[in-house]
Amino acid sequence: AQSVAQPEDQVNVAEGNPLTVKCTYSVSGNPYLFWYVQYPNRGLQFLLKYITGDNLVKGSYGFEAEFNKSQTSFHLKKPSALVSDSALYFCAVRDGVNQGGKLIFGQGTELSVKP
Amino acid sequence: EAQVTQNPRYLITVTGKKLTVTCSQNMNHEYMSWYRQDPGLGLRQIYYSMNVEVTDKGDVPEGYKVSRKEKRNFPLILESPSPNQTSLYFCASSFNLGGRDEQYFGPGTRLTVT
Numbered sequence: 001a002q003s004v005a006q007p008e009d010q011v012n013v014a015e016g017n018p019l020t021v022k023c024t025y026s027v028s029g030n031p032y033l034f035w036y037v038q039y040p041n042r043g044l045q046f047l048l049k050y051i052t053g054d055n056l057v058k059g060s061y062g063f064e065a066e067f068n069k070s071q072t073s074f075h076l077k078k079p080s081a082l083v084s085d086s087a088l089y090f091c092a093v094r095d096g097v098n099q100g101g102k103l104i105f106g107q108g109t110e111l112s113v114k115p
Numbered sequence: 116e117a118q119v120t121q122n123p124r125y126l127i128t129v130t131g132k133k134l135t136v137t138c139s140q141n142m143n144h145e146y147m148s149w150y151r152q153d154p155g156l157g158l159r160q161i162y163y164s165m166n167v168e169v170t171d172k173g174d175v176p177e178g179y180k181v182s183r184k185e186k187r188n189f190p191l192i193l194e195s196p197s198p199n200q201t202s203l204y205f206c207a208s209s210f211n212l213g214g215r216d217e218q219y220f221g222p223g224t225r226l227t228v229t
Contacts, residue, residue: 043221046219106157
């Protein structure tokens with residue numbers, strides 16, 4: 001069965017410092033991995049995805065994520081956090097082999113960036 | 116403008132009164148899906164549709180129905196709403212490229228069932 005875990009409910013970072021939001025996954029086949037961001041009172045917005053190829057994926061707003069197959073992780077990173085990055089972040093996984101329609105989301109991580 | 120629209124955005128109703136939340140996309144996407152968002156539980160998939168007349172259950176389908184008669188529309192139906200269906204609901208769509216494509220989300224519908 002597919003599953004996603006975001007072990008931290010909240011991450012606090014000072015502006016200008018690097019940030020990491022953690023995600024681990026479990027799928028039976030090859031994973032398709034996604035990060036989405038939700039700003040207050042808004043729908044989710046796509047940030048980046050890993051399908052195949054280079055393990056380091058770059059996305060919107062300066063975010064990047066590294067796919068680590070041995071650790072089954074897909075952590076979201078940014079070298080220098082901005083106050084405007086404060087939002088709720090979701091990791092999601094789909095089983096690429098089965099290619100079904102199911103998409104599993106993690107429970108979300110609240111990122112707070114303080115000036 | 117490419118978008119996913121949902122209506123209504125806010126709804127307060129009573130137990131047992133049938134309701135429909137509409138979802139429409141203008142991007143010619145094959146794939147559409149409904150999610151509910153609850154604190155501490157993230158987003159959970161209710162139903163999804165790979166194309167017209169093709170729908171399947173997600174993780175939490177109980178108490179919900181969907182239909183996909185046209186490509187652009189994917190309504191969510193609650194035949195007899197109950198208080199445990201109070202939640203924030205999102206519709207999403209994408210191209211169906213073997214699951215590789217990212218989804219576009221609607222603005223959400225906040226439903227309260229009393």
